[in-house]
Amino acid sequence: MTLCLPDSVFQGGRAGVAGISAYGERALRIGDEITRAGFDVQTVRLSSPALDEPVHREQLHTRAADLTAACRRAGVGSASLTALRPAALARLQPCDVADVLADHPSLFLSVVVADGAEVDHCAAAFSGAVIRELAGRDRDANFRFAAIANLGPNAPLFPGSYSDGGDAGVSVALQSAGALLAHARAAKPGDLAEATRLTERCLRAQLDALQEVLVPSCERQGLLFHGADPSPACAPDAGIAEFLETVGGIGFGSPGTVATCAAVTAGIRSMGRPTVGYAGLMLPVLEDRVLARAWQEGRIDADSVLAYSSVCGAGLDTIPLPGSTPEHEVVAMITDMAALSARWRKPLSARLMLAPAGSDPRRTEFRAPQVVNIDYPTA
Incomplete structure (x- = not known):
């Protein structure tokens, strides 16, 4: 919150x-x-x-x-x-x-x-x-x-959050990846249309229940309710990629990944309520064990994650970069993300996890508890 x-x-x-x-x-x-x-x-x-x-x-x-x-x-x-x-x-x-x-x-x-x-x-x-x-x-x-x-004000997810400077208010996001996965395992959707409907039902139920409590609580404290970002945020033990693999019948990064991301994003964006932030599918590579493994195995890279962003709200989030990465390549990744955002007027971001110069060229060594450390893919 x-x-x-x-x-x-x-x-x-x-x-x-x-x-x-x-x-x-x-x-x-x-x-x-x-x-x-x-x-x-x-x-x-x-x-x-x-x-x-x-x-x-x-x-x-x-x-x-x-x-x-x-x-x-x-x-x-x-x-x-x-x-x-x-x-x-x-x-x-x-x-x-x-x-x-x-x-x-x-x-x-x-x-x-x-x-x-x-x-x-x-x-x-x-x-x-x-x-x-x-x-x-x-x-x-x-x-x-x-x-x-192109990220608007009052988004709840960090680091891109900023306020509009007006009256104080609350915005929220849900760590709903785990709940989505549980629903997918129980429902076993047979196609991507069912995956869209499952995503909408699950997120709508969570947001309805939360707003019933949150909106009157904000009123009692004299604060606005700016809205919710329905993007399913990951938890350390529950990432979004396993849900995508389950509803799409794919290994993440294989053919069908773009279609699956698009179907789930359609469910996220069908809330029909005030939303803030990205309101789309997030793919934080180093905060999701399945995504981190796909990166380590070379099944996804910055270009493919950016391609998925054309149908969802990912951008380039927690992308692992070796310490030897030239600064001009870092800048080029940012401008690629910005160009895609500008073309489609959609909120995207780049959070690039550049290792210190001289660090281990074989493996990431981040200490943040949310981050999954991996071996860098070999050429």
């Missing part, structure tokens, strides 16, 4: 810290109500407004320190510092952004590389340099950074 903060709380120094903390406490009370109603709340997070005016390094550090202090004061675990629009980058260096994320391990951040039908190549190059800088500071820091394209 993500609380999207108003811009006003970032205008007042110490008073701003107190204001952010007070909002965080309200969000935690909502989380407690949802938990008492029988739902498992994995995280409560805060999300700050995007920045679209030039910002100095010192301003970014001050904002990060205030947000970190407010989270600590409220007992909130993590927050999105901002989404930096291209105009905000004019007075920043990539190392400034890397420094902030390295100094504040509870914060996430993104850079907007496409908004509409145009790719901002300078923002893409900036993002690639940030990824390189982060890999040199902390091997896990790129888990908290993304280049985003």
Whole structure:
């Protein structure tokens, strides 16, 4: 669950810290109500407004320190510092952004590389340099950074989340991959049309039940309900790829994968309710054991995952890159994602897990608990 903060709380120094903390406490009370109603709340997070005016390094550090202090004061675990629009980058260096994320391990951040039908190549190059800088500071820091394209405000999923700066409100996403898999095993859909209907039924039932509790809880706390992102988020022990293999009768990466992704995405997007975020199928390679194995075995790569993004909402999420990967290739992957997003005006992102230079060229060595480490495919 993500609380999207108003811009006003970032205008007042110490008073701003107190204001952010007070909002965080309200969000935690909502989380407690949802938990008492029988739902498992994995995280409560805060999300700050995007920045679209030039910002100095010192301003970014001050904002990060205030947000970190407010989270600590409220007992909130993590927050999105901002989404930096291209105009905000004019007075920043990539190392400034890397420094902030390295100094504040509870914060996430993104850079907007496409908004509409145009790719901002300078923002893409900036993002690639940030990824390189982060890999040199902390091997896990790129888990908290993304280049985003055509992603609207108030999305609940990190790292691309940012608020619209208006009245504070709550948005949610579901870790529903496990529930989808259980339904698929029980129902045994006979074709992709049935897979679409199964996806819709399962997600609709979960969201209906959650919103019955969440909407009145938000009202009691004086907060808006921005909506839900129906994208089925993975849990460490329940990924989405096994569900796709079950309903599609495929090995992930084999012929039929695109059709299966399209069928499931059709079910996700048939909710007929206010949605925020990606509202599509997510394929986080290193957060899903089946996807990680497919990558390790060479059945999928960045190009194929991007091809699947043409029919779903994946983008390039937790893509493992050896430390020897040239920066220009990192930038090219970001611009490919942004070009696809710009062409179809769909929300996509790139979260590229670049290993530090000189790290093991045979195997990933990330420490984040959500990440599945793999052997790099051999040429």
